[in-house]
Structures are given as structure tokens and as C-alpha cells.
Amino acid sequence: xxxxxxxxxxxxxxxxxxxxxxxxxxxxxxxxxxxxxxxxxxxxxxxxxxxxxxxxxxxxxxxxxxxxxxxxxxxxxxxxxxxxxxxxxxxxxxxxxxxxxxxxxxxxxxxxxx
Amino acid sequence: xxxxxxxxxxxxxxxxxxxxxxxxxxxxxxxxxxxxxxxxxxxxxxxxxxxxxxxxxxxxxxxxxxxxxxxxxxxxxxxxxxxxxxxxxxxxxxxxxxxxxxxxxxxxxxxxx
Numbered sequence: 231x232x233x234x235x236x237x238x239x240x241x242x243x244x245x246x247x248x249x250x251x252x253x254x255x256x257x258x259x260x261x262x263x264x265x266x267x268x269x270x271x272x273x274x275x276x277x278x279x280x281x282x283x284x285x286x287x288x289x290x291x292x293x294x295x296x297x298x299x300x301x302x303x304x305x306x307x308x309x310x311x312x313x314x315x316x317x318x319x320x321x322x323x324x325x326x327x328x329x330x331x332x333x334x335x336x337x338x339x340x341x342x343x344x
Numbered sequence: 345x346x347x348x349x350x351x352x353x354x355x356x357x358x359x360x361x362x363x364x365x366x367x368x369x370x371x372x373x374x375x376x377x378x379x380x381x382x383x384x385x386x387x388x389x390x391x392x393x394x395x396x397x398x399x400x401x402x403x404x405x406x407x408x409x410x411x412x413x414x415x416x417x418x419x420x421x422x423x424x425x426x427x428x429x430x431x432x433x434x435x436x437x438x439x440x441x442x443x444x445x446x447x448x449x450x451x452x453x454x455x456x457x
Contacts, residue, residue, distance in 0.1 A: 274387075319386065
């Protein structure tokens with residue numbers, strides 16, 4: 231079945247540091263890929279997405295590129311802020327469009343120190 | 345404002361008791377989902393519904409039940425058969441045109457007394 235593996239946290243960085251959160255996936259066909267963010271005590275918010283190979287999703291300074299050859303979708307940001315502290319989830323929907331739900335990674339807790 | 349409303353925010357269950365978590369959406373979305381979140385486990389799918397009066401089991405449906413009598417509502421009942429119900433429960437919805445973009449509610453935290 232489909233699966234998503236992302237780096238375990240917590241990841242602790244200083245403000246203005248460069249961020250990379252690794253995400254790799256296993257799926258048949260051509261899944262769509264997502265990054266969701268969860269702030270403390272809240273639900274998940276869609277951060278960015280990519281629907282085909284070599285697509286780059288971007289939002290709020292975050293970027294991720296769909297790499298089919300390495301089955302990866304790593305999240306990057308050039309200069310993090312304290313307000314970026316949250317849990318980040320990588321997820322995929324299968325070729326059928328995700329009508330039966332998304333497959334999530336376990337989440338990476340990001341802590342940004344001033 | 346359009347969105348997904350989950351209630352209550354916090355819920356406590358006694359042994360042997362059934363409890364129901366509410367999920368309402370005013371986004372006019374066809375599909376709705378329930379996920380369970382445990383620390384270090386990510387999100388796991390409990391049930392989903394693509395249309396009114398129809399729903400399917402997800403990966404961890406045992407001990408849970410749902411109904412979909414109205415398009416905007418998808419309540420989840422945690423039954424006494426669920427022996428480890430303590431978790432954060434998230435409801436989501438998506439449109440029929442782009443089912444893979446899911447929008448989430450703020451969640452309900454369920455604890456056992």
C-alpha cells in the first residue's frame with residue numbers, strides 16, 4: 231500500500247536558518263503530494279501541493295519539488311521565523327484522486343528559537 | 345465564513361459509554377472524512393463518505409460508527425468497543441472536483457475519565 235516517510239523530530243533551528251524537512255513516498259501510479267501544517271491545538275492547513283513530476287509547490291516562503299526519480303517531496307524554506315514553529319505533515323493522494331482519504335507521514339515537529 | 349466546525353473542542357468519556365463528535369461544514373463539499381491523530385503516529389483514516397447516505401471504512405474503523413444523513417454533517421460515534429479512544433480527532437472535507445485537497449476542522453480532543 232501507499233506510505234509516506236518523513237524525518238522524525240523535533241527539529242530545532244535558530245531564526246533565519248535554512249530549513250529542510252525530508253519526505254519520501256511509496257505509491258503506485260502518479261500520486262499528488264502535499265504538505266500540511268498544524269499549529270498547536272488546531273487542525274491541519276494545506277501549505278502547498280504538487281500534482282505531477284517536477285512540479286514545484288510554494289506558499290509563504292516554503293517550497294517543495296515533486297521528484298519522481300527519487301520519490302521525494304522535501305520541504306524547504308530559506309529563512310525561518312519563530313512563527314513557523316508547528317508540526318508539518320507530508321501526505322499523498324493516490325492516482326484515484328484521494329477520494330478515499332490521504333496517506334500521511336507521522337509529522338515533523340519544528341521549533342524555531344529566537 | 346465558510347469552514348468546518350467540530351464540537352466539542354474537548355470531550356471526556358467514561359468507561360462503557362458511547363460519545364458522539366460533531367462535524368459540520370458549510371463549504372458545500374461532497375466528501376467528508378474522519379481521522380484520528382496520536383502522538384508520533386500521524387493521521388489515520390477512520391471513516392469517509394463521498395455522498396449522502398453512503399460511507400466506507402478507513403484503516404482503523406473498529407470501535408467507531410458514522411452516519412451521513414445530510415451533506416453538511418458527518419458525526420462520529422466512539423463506541424464502548426473502542427478500548428483506546430484517547431486521541432485528537434480531525435474531521436475534513438473535500439469537493440467532488442478536487443477530492444484530494446482536504447480542508448480540516450480544528451479538532452476534538454477525547455480523553456477517558
